[in-house]
Structure formats: C-alpha cells, structure tokens
Amino acid sequence: MNLRNIILLSLASALAMSVAPALIFIGGLIGTELAPQAHLATLPIAFMVIGTALSTIPAALIMQRLGRKQGFIIGASGGILATLLASFAIQLQSFWLFVLAATLIGFHLAFVQQYRFAAVESAAPEQAGKAISFVLVGGVIAAFIGPELARLGQHWLPAHFAGSFLAMSATICCALILLLMIKPVTVKQADNQPHQKTSLRTLFSRPGFLIAVAGGVISYSVMSFVMTATPISMHVMDKHSLDATARVIQSHVAAMYLPSLLTGMIIGTLGTIRVMAMGAGLLLTCSLIALNGHGVMHYWWALVALGIGWNFLFVGSTTLLTKQYQPAERYRAQAVNDFSIFSLQAVASLSAGQVIHGLGWQWVNILPIPLLLLMLIALFWFSRKEIEMKQLS
Numbered sequence: 173m174n175l176r177n178i179i180l181l182s183l184a185s186a187l188a189m190s191v192a193p194a195l196i197f198i199g200g201l202i203g204t205e206l207a208p209q210a211h212l213a214t215l216p217i218a219f220m221v222i223g224t225a226l227s228t229i230p231a232a233l234i235m236q237r238l239g240r241k242q243g244f245i246i247g248a249s250g251g252i253l254a255t256l257l258a259s260f261a262i263q264l265q266s267f268w269l270f271v272l273a274a275t276l277i278g279f280h281l282a283f284v285q286q287y288r289f290a291a292v293e294s295a296a297p298e299q300a301g302k303a304i305s306f307v308l309v310g311g312v313i314a315a316f317i318g319p320e321l322a323r324l325g326q327h328w329l330p331a332h333f334a335g336s337f338l339a340m341s342a343t344i345c346c347a348l349i350l351l352l353m354i355k356p357v358t359v360k361q362a363d364n365q366p367h368q369k370t371s372l373r374t375l376f377s378r379p380g381f382l383i384a385v386a387g388g389v390i391s392y393s394v395m396s397f398v399m400t401a402t403p404i405s406m407h408v409m410d411k412h413s414l415d416a417t418a419r420v421i422q423s424h425v426a427a428m429y430l431p432s433l434l435t436g437m438i439i440g441t442l443g444t445i446r447v448m449a450m451g452a453g454l455l456l457t458c459s460l461i462a463l464n465g466h467g468v469m470h471y472w473w474a475l476v477a478l479g480i481g482w483n484f485l486f487v488g489s490t491t492l493l494t495k496q497y498q499p500a501e502r503y504r505a506q507a508v509n510d511f512s513i514f515s516l517q518a519v520a521s522l523s524a525g526q527v528i529h530g531l532g533w534q535w536v537n538i539l540p541i542p543l544l545l546l547m548l549i550a551l552f553w554f555s556r557k558e559i560e561m562k563q564l565s
Contacts, residue, residue, distance in 0.1 A: 174294035174357060178306050180350050181287045181294075185310030186317065187347035188248060188284045191255060191277055191340045193318030193425045195220055197418060198326075198333050199274065200403045200525075205332070206267035214525035216274040217400050221521045223278020224285070225514035231282040232507035240290045241354050247283025248348040252341050254280055259337035263329060273337075280344070282510070289506050292494050293357050301444075301491040302436035308487065311429030317343065318425070319418045370501045375508060381496040383554045387448050387489030388513045390547050393520040394455050394540040395482040398462070399424060400524035402475060405533040410466050420471045427479025435487045444492045445555045451485025452547045454478075459537040459544075466533065474537075485547075 196217055203213035235243035254276035261269035288304045295303035321339040328335025375381050399421075407417040439447050454477050462474040497505035527536050 174355070177294040177354055177357065178291050178303055180354050181291050182307050182310040184244075184347045184350040185284060185287050185307055186313035187310075187343050187350070188251065188280070189311055189314040190317040190321060190343055191251065192220070192281060193315055193421065194322045194336065194340055195274060195277060195318075196399060197319045197403065197421050198322045198336060200400070201407070202262065202270065202333055203267070204404075204408065206262075206265060206270060208267065211525055211529045212267075213404065214400050214521065214528075216271050218518060218521035218525070219271050220274040220278045220281070221396060221514055221518040223275035224281045225278070225511060225518050226275075227279040227282035228285070228510035228514055229507045231286060232503045232510075235286060236503040239356055240286070240293075241351065241356055243286065244283055244290075244351045244354070245348065247280050247286075248344055248351055250276060250283075251280030251344040252348070255337045255341040255344065259329070259334045259341070262334040262337070263331045265331070278514075282514070285510055285514075286506070288490060289494075289502070290354075290357075299436075300494045301439040301487065304487055304490050305432040305434075305436035308429050308432040308435075308483070311432070312426055315422055315425030315429060319422050323418065370497075370504055372508060375497070375501075375505055378496055379554060379557060380492060381505070383550060384489045384493035384496055385509050385512050386547065386550060387451075387485050387492070388509060389516045390543050391451060391455070391482050391485035391489060392513045392517040394543065395428070395478055396517045397520035397524050397527075397540060398458065398478055398536060399475070400521050401528040401533065401536045402471065404525075404528050405466075405536070406468075406471050409528075409533070412468055412471075416468050420468070420475050423472060424475035424479045427476040428482050429479075431480055431483045432487065435483060438484075439488060439491055444488050445551055445558070447484050448488035448492070449548060449551045451481045451483065451488060452544050452551070454481030454484065456541065456544050457481070459541055462537040463534060 199217040199220070200214050203216050204210070207213050207215065231243060231247065234246060254273050257276065258270060258273035261273050288307050291303040291307040292300045321343060322333065322336045325335035325339035326333050328338060402420065403417050406412045406420065407414060435447070458474045458478040458481060461470060461477060464470060493505070493509055524536065527539065
C-alpha cells in the first residue's frame, strides 16, 4: 500500500470536499434571497450535482489521457475559479450567475470523487475497502470545515455570504498544494495493454456491477434528497435557528464520513453485501425518525442515521464495484458508475425543492421508502446468487 498517496488524498479530500457541505448549508439560503421564485431556492445545490454528473465522464477521460495527478490539478483549479465566480455572483445579486458557479463547483467535485479510485490503485486488491474508507475519512474534516467557512466569511464582504466563497477558494488552493505532492501509480496489467472498449451492455450484464451501481445511486439520491430539503424545512419553515441548522448539517456530514474509520474493517468482517444492507436499513430508519416530529433532535437523529446509512451503502457499493471490472476497463466502469450516481442525485436534488415547498417534510421522507425496500430485496437476491455460485464451484 502506498500510504503516502492515500494520506495525501485523504487530506486533500478534507479540504477540496469542504465546498460541498458549505454550499449545501448556505446554497438554499442564498437561493431563498436571490431566486425569483421560492421553489427555485434549492436550484444552486441541484446544479452543483448536475455539474458533477455532467463532468464525471470528462473527468475520467482526462485522467485516462493525462493521468490521475494532472486530472486532480485541473479539477482543483476549476474549483478555485468556480468559488471566486460564486462570490462575484452574490455581490452582483445575480441568481443565475450563482447557479452557473454552483454548476462549475460540481465540475471540481467530479474530480474529487475520483480520489477514492486513486486510493484503490495505491493499495493491494484485498485492501480496497480500507483505502476507500481512509480517503473518505477526510470528509469528517470537510463536514466541519465547510459550514465553518460559510459562517466565518459571511460578513467579510457587504453581500451576505460572498466572503464565504473566498474562504472556500483559499481552502481549495491548500488542497491543490497537497495534490502536487502525489506520486503517480502505475496499475499493473492495464496501462501497458491496448485500449479495450467495453460496452455498457457488457458492464450492466454483470449482476455485481448492476448491484454496485444501484447501491451508489440509491445511497446518494436518498441522502441528497433529504439533506437538500433539511435547511429549508428546519430553518425557513420550522423556524429553528441558523446555528441549530448548522449543527444538524455538520453532524450529518460527520456521520457520513466518520464511520469510514471502521467501515473497511466492518466490510472485512461481515462482508460487503451485509454492510450495504445495514446502510439501506439505516436510511429507512432516517425516514421513520423524521416522520415522528419536527424538533431539533428529530432532525438531528434522522440526519445522523442518514449519514451513517449513506456511508455503509456507498462504501460497500464502491468496494463491490472495484471487483466487477478488469484493470483495463477501470476508467469506463468508474465513469459509468459516477455518471449514474450523480445524474440521478441531480434529479433528487431538483425534486427536493419542489417536494418540500409543494408537499412538505413528511413526503420528503415517505418517497425514499420504496427505493430502499427494493434495494434490500436486490441485495438479498444477490447474496443468495453468490451462495449458489460458491456451492457450484
């Protein structure tokens, strides 16, 4: 295991990813102030996800051509420019320019999402789960840095929150310095092979690949749908304080990444499928808690369950994914996976604003339940299929 690379990727993730919880925290609030209509308030968050989705395939192609390190440098540079544009948009009081900036922040985040695959390439195959978890631990720091940057810089400039994005820009600059220190890794039996173009039909014909992608899609979509609606439901509709809302979002993002300290070990002990099922179960628990009340602690426990559930289902899905393709197929398989995840996450984020304003917090938590039940059924089916395959072999 190239521990140096993995540590650098984890630290860079902590800094580069912090823009996501920051924008989630204040994006809806800025949207509420700038949007021409109330239901458009969460559009910047949704377009951050759309930007990520649209950039996943270009990010993979850039790294396939130039290498991981050069791709990460391009992504971080884009993040710096995007956060500066967001600050400028707020100062101009331009909602649509702010939406564009959020979209470009998504471009930056598409490259950040590739950090976990770079970590896998720096580790032995049997240590893939631990490598992914180690990089995701950086999200624990991001969970606290992001909202703190938003609060710290909110009064730096006359326009509310414009200074927050200057603070984010400086943070991404620090991440860029760490990325410059990464040593390129050569993947055996892949980089020296002729390019092999695997069809999408071939990839999705593999049950393990289909389950892995479905787990990633559902984990991110459900998490984003509920989390995007939370600040509006909690602060705007239920009139809880901004500080209380910030603590809930911070706790949620910490719950997303803090379990990564143990998730790799848990996967090694219980197996990937069981950990994914635990994640889907915790996401169901989030809905049940949220449906029981609107108090601060209802939000807190629901969002913590949402975060841990996301971690188990997403890390488990990513670990399963890395076992479903050959080394020469990795860029295509990873691009397809991330495009699927963030495209449908974008739909979830766009829907969150409509649902919270049109139907309310109750339906935000009812709608994910059927998807999660289907995920549990699929995991049970795949587990049985694996047992049958082992018996036959």
